[in-house]
Amino acid sequence: MTRRTGRHVTSRVRARGWLRTESPVHVGGLGTDPSEPLPIALDGLGRPYVPGTTLAGVLRSWSRGAAPDALLPDLWGTAGEDSEGGASRVIVADALVTSDTRLDDHGLPLSPLNRAFLEFRPSVGIDRVTGTAAPEFLYGRQVVPAGYLLRLEIDIESAADSDPAVDEARMGAFLAALSAGDIRIGAATGRGLGSVRLLDDPLEVAVERFDSPQGLLAVLRGDAARVRSKTSLSAVEPELPTRREFLHVQVVWRPLAPVMVRATPSGLSVDTLPLTTRVDQRHLTLVLPGGSLKGALRAHAEFVERTARFTPDGAPETTASHGESGAATPRAASEDPAAGHSAAFRAQLDQLPAVRGLFGAARDDVKDRRAGALRAEECTALITIPETLWQTVTGADPLPMASPGEHAELPAAVRDRLDDLGMAQADHVALDRWTGGAADGRLFSVVEPHSVEWEPIRLSIDLTRLADGREPALALLLLTLGDLAEGRVLLGASVNRGFGDIEVSEITLVGGPWPKQVTLPEALDGPEISTIAQAWTDYLAQEVS
Template sequence: MARKIDARYIITGTLIAESPLHVGGVNNDPMVDLTLAVNGAGDYYIPGTSLAGALRGWMEELEGDSQIISMLWGPRLGQNGRTQSDDGHASWVLIEDAVIQGDVQTELRDGVGIDRFGGSAAEYIKFDRAILPKGSKLKLQITLDRVTESRLALNDAAWVLVCQLWAGLLRSLQEGELSLGAAKTRGLGTVKLEELEVKEQLFNSRAGILALLKGESGNSSIFDLEANTPRKARPALTVTIDWEPISPLMAKAEREGIAVDMLPLVSGIGDHVAFVLPGSSIKGALRTQAERIVRTVCPAFNHAAATKPVDSKKAFLQQVEVPLIENLFGKAAKTEDKQQLGRMGALSVADCYADYEISGQQWEKVQTAKDSAELLQALKEAKLHDVQQAFHVAIDRWTGGAADQFLYSTLEPMGVQWQPIALRLNLSRLEGADLQKQGVALLLLVLRDLIQGRIPLGYGVNRGMGAIAIKSISFSVSGTNLPDDIQALHNVTLKVAPEQSQTYLTAQHLAQISSLAGLNDAWKTWIESTIPQEVAS
């Protein structure tokens, strides 16, 4: 039976990638482990199913899997592929595939797991991922139907709530609060909605049908996007870290140069490129320190890291199974009893870009320079005056001279200014006030070590590279019904003295320092509750 539609709302706009983007597809490139989705016309795109899952997930995160959301999007299927009842129906929301606009130059990012036993790359945990660069554009088109004469229809009160949900969703998209695709907590997938339009088509009146036949769909304001009324926000703790490097700092690119062996990783920003520290790299460094903290206070968790089973892949998965760390940073997916187990981490880390951009042509000259003189000229043209070629050599332990075929060079950025590091802790992924306070307490301990210079970033951190100095750390809290100890961090700024000998709160927040006692108590309670379980095991 055909649907009796009273009104249809067509939502269009342009999604701008605020960070690189990866939506996987069938692997048709033997040189790349994780390729991008390509449609039948050969264009990169985001399937409508992926968009629908992300948008529905946003609504459910704020409202729960309510009856209204099930009526709007259709009931979720059970494990047998069928609905829980006989009230199944197709979604009232139609989302078109979003095709990438224009010609884009894809990039390749390396991913690697670090063996907790040896500190080097874990065996069989090395992969690369194709990504679309920052600034990529996608056309968004969503169709929302309203039905009033059906057992599945939404009444007026429910429709008002639906409009509020869509208004909040679209405003969140406009403010860049949603992420799409893979590796969303590791720097990828942040998008921002621009050029938003909402068209209304009325089917329940003669005038509406005539207007539709004439192609005269009018603009609609049913979502009231300009209203100043507060909207629901995800409960989150946002951390902004202002910092600077105090030694050469770079992430290593997969591609090698000609005159220089190791190049710093760059990422596209429109027609330009900039040095970048991937969110995955920063998050990995923070996770390593967080694990070190937990293993220090709970020594029993060292067993997995100190024992190396025969199966290297299983060994790595065992090494990263650390309580609280998995809640904060995520749990690797694995299959047990034919069920895939895994957990997305609550902590998201954005890619961090250098402040200075250079054109793609200038960077290509740097990569293809044939000798040191040509390289120096290419760097001069790109105004990379503080980027230098450094030579390294391994020493032969027998002769004391340079080891044969172990001379290499790196292009090391010096004195480059970087944008702030952005962290976002999604507190809704930490269930319960106690777990939220424990997760925030552990994050603060990691930030303390970052201030004290214990967490270098990027490549070559054991060879004099990657040291950083923190200038300030700012906190912002969103959402409601959060513990007072976490709410007290809102608008607090930690400023670090130039000599890095002390950390102090700004004067207007000195009175709030007592709130950290509650987080400290939650951290101690977690340790005490964990140790007896270790002893018993």
């Protein structure tokens, strides 16, 4: 009988800590109903968690840096067809989502997240022709709110043919990247989801030796000599590929009209409510999802490029989609109008290379399909709403019943508290074109954030991902930001009914061509703009199909 032995391990660097969710996180799980939102991953006990494969995957992706083909087989292993393959030396445990850092006697989290605290993020595509929701482009996903914790457990095992000092440095690089928020978890990271940050305390880092009796005894006894600080791990270079290059943009703004994204479902006494997110377990605030901000910027970027591509006689270039055969895709197929309209909308989204580079492609048949380089973070309001107040507004707490035929109203005390927070209930009605009176069944109410302050809008652009299309994409970004600064980009819902107007006080950029922070006017007047402008001119001279 062949004798089997395990992998020879001479030392191990171990990290035990907590990741705090800085934005909502979605790691997909098993769904049973296609009509329901995309579900969150649940463990065998029905508790939200992040699988170790997900954490290992994002760590591996980050470690490749600007070289996506760098496999790092000495660290992450290889999948060989013969005996040449090897397992990863990085071991990552499943991360349970919790509300605090308490552990039981076995080192397991004591306070798993209650599934009632999961939030919902809706997503809808707006058709550029009709201005309404595009067919087959409405979906939603469950998310873990910001402010909760993930248990982090990582080991890197060193063998005789690996350098323990380099492995320690790599663990230090992982922990430093997690502390800086450079590693995202889960889906829709370009929409602002998946931001996590490593807590400095509690954090346990230990280096353990197994190649001597003294080292083994130290591990068994739990000697304090094993414990290391996070900074002490970086004694040598981690030998990782060059890091990716990013451009960071911050937009300081204030609303001139109500700015909100509609929540689903409607309240019992108020028909339309603004979308909220949790600040902590007892307080909420308003939120503009990154997907909404990114969608508004993408629509305007398409408008900018299509305007720039007008021919001299004023006729716009074709917007029809062409497949490999060169035949135009119709806007609606007679056998399935909705599906045809949806296919044409996706083709329109993917037609412009600079837009596609910044915001990503929607179709599977695009040759250079990849995630967009631009990431829009979620933008939250600078107010704190008690959950008890919001439960009354949404109807989770019972209100006095209205008389038959009457519309239920919020109590005066609740309206006063909303007014103190910069929000108010507004009633709207459609007028009958024949009688001139209120149309039957057309009365609805909205909680409008008429005087709410917001945090800055934060964008980041992965310049490494843009590759050869970097300069044209930067030119399109600067033109879009210029229109945003001039108030030509509206944010949120109901922009055709007076919502969404904003005033921008400052836009700053740092990274890429601008290693030191500059304002948008300084960037447009700087020496770097000549190369970007010439690349934009050359790009517009190229035909797109």
